[in-house]
Amino acid sequence: MVTIADVARHAGVAPSTVSYVLTGKRSISPETRSKVKESVRLLGYHPNAGALAASRANVVALVLPLRPGVHLPVLMRYVTAAITSAREHDLDVLLLTADQGPQGLRRVAAGAQVDGFLVMDVGLDDDRVPVLRQISRPSVLIGRPTVLDGLICVDLDFEAAGARCVEHLADLGHRYVGFLGAPSVVYQRNTGHAQRTMAGFGAAAMRRGIASTALPVENDCESVLAAVRSLLRTQPAMTALVVHNEAALGWVAGSLRSLGRRVPEDVAVVAICPDELAEQLQLTSVRLPAEELGWRAMELLVTRLKGGPAAPLTLLPPKLSCRSSTAPRLRRA
Amino acid sequence: MVTIADVARHAGVAPSTVSYVLTGKRSISPETRSKVKESVRLLGYHPNAGALAASRANVVALVLPLRPGVHLPVLMRYVTAAITSAREHDLDVLLLTADQGPQGLRRVAAGAQVDGFLVMDVGLDDDRVPVLRQISRPSVLIGRPTVLDGLICVDLDFEAAGARCVEHLADLGHRYVGFLGAPSVVYQRNTGHAQRTMAGFGAAAMRRGIASTALPVENDCESVLAAVRSLLRTQPAMTALVVHNEAALGWVAGSLRSLGRRVPEDVAVVAICPDELAEQLQLTSVRLPAEELGWRAMELLVTRLKGGPAAPLTLLPPKLSCRSSTAPRLRRA
DNA sequence: CTGAAAGCGCTAACAC
């Protein structure tokens, strides 16, 4: 293990000088600087992250919602974006899982293992939020608890996203829309984005004076088929479907077709999902900007770590892209 | 921040005594012990992970292959199992990504940030392997480089897995089998498990004197359909398919059906994938024990961290489960 | 069974 003292000896300077060269916290003569840098290179010196005086760990905690009903490919979009951003700022990422709960956060914070927290998928009344407020390290949430004073949150405006889907369909002439949501466990957990999307969807339908029915959907082919069949049977007037469930998306069109409905002629479909997925399935969609959310959250956290200011709430507006799964409603002659 | 000195003062003992109570590295009288423990509780003391003398970070690095062609739901099976195991041993997990390459490992090792490494998806000639050998910290690989002296590896015997699929089909009377593999980038990267499965498949077919054709498949519906169509067209004698591509699995049966082939009557299908997935799609399969591999790898790493012995190579034997996608070959009368 | 004290690698006063 090469220490700063080794480097100092090799370069013929004091340890502090080496430290200053490395951190740039005081001006050093060009000659000394290059001497030191050369020694660092030659000896293969790497700072010991555990050194007490450094006080900053250069590590951020990323708290992942690895739990039932969470769609992993989408989750990983957030994660890779967040990690990439972290690495760009020379930060490492310590992985925590939601099931470690509030104690997990406390333990890691108290151990000075991380400089800050990025918490994903926060619930409306998340028990980790009080802990995040207590600990003296900055944190950024992806998602929003009901009460957000003092927190920094990044989120898609899911309420507006749900509403946007309805607006689009209403504009096309649809008078009865259905909603296929996440698996029911997700709602049972009081997951913010799921609840808000539903709420936005419902409210918009009311505003536009059109009828709506919503149903949770489990993440398998049969459940999707069953949900679609049940909707079509019980709500024969329904001509459009909003789907807020990435895992189900791949089966919705197939289910409709197998039940004798054409998309978009008989039933229009709007998804809320990452653009790539919608593109692949050729679905009209409101974009879920997972990468942007993950990236922005980490950037905000970094800003806070540097003591900079950060907006308490970053709410991305929904963006709808028309594809071939929606069309003006055909009226029977 | 509560330090060990605070606890010592509060309990009326020396700091070292507190340390010994906490680590259990020397016998302490019951009274002293309980006094100290009480103070710890009262003051809410948590050890500072960065303390130099501790030398152990109680963190392991997990190196993830977040790269094109990797099926994330399966990856996350490994990951959750590994994390769970780590937490059971009071270890935290530092996340690294494969794209950080050998330098990433070096940096983290030199910084004393982690006690060991768990590296996933190692290539046959992985450039991280030399680095892992150099650094003085234990590491466990999921996968196997061609040369594995001194390393600890955990893997499914993918060669045997590929062979097992062929054996099963040959036993059922099939004389011509096809292989749908991972996306071509995966082979271009020299990914061990992909190459070995192919090799095992090919060799077994030769041994059994049956013909075989293999094709890489990209991760989208159209590519799967295209691959299946091309196979059926160019190899009309083919009556069975081995699929080693989780992302493609969901579309294989559909593609066959849409091309007028019944499963299993016209074309039998064997998958290599996690059991849950095969169960859901009702496919005969060789089990990919992702959780067991992730779990075992972490257990081995923990053993090594404690200075224990660890088998250099843990190779799980493949296990085939029959489901409704394979049946004895129908011979034309 | 317990205390005192040295020192891990590094930074940040405080000198000059």
Next chain:
DNA sequence: GTGTTAGCGCTTTCAG
């Protein structure tokens, strides 16, 4: 512009 030195929180000798 540079060197000296006192700690950061903890473990671990070495002494009782």
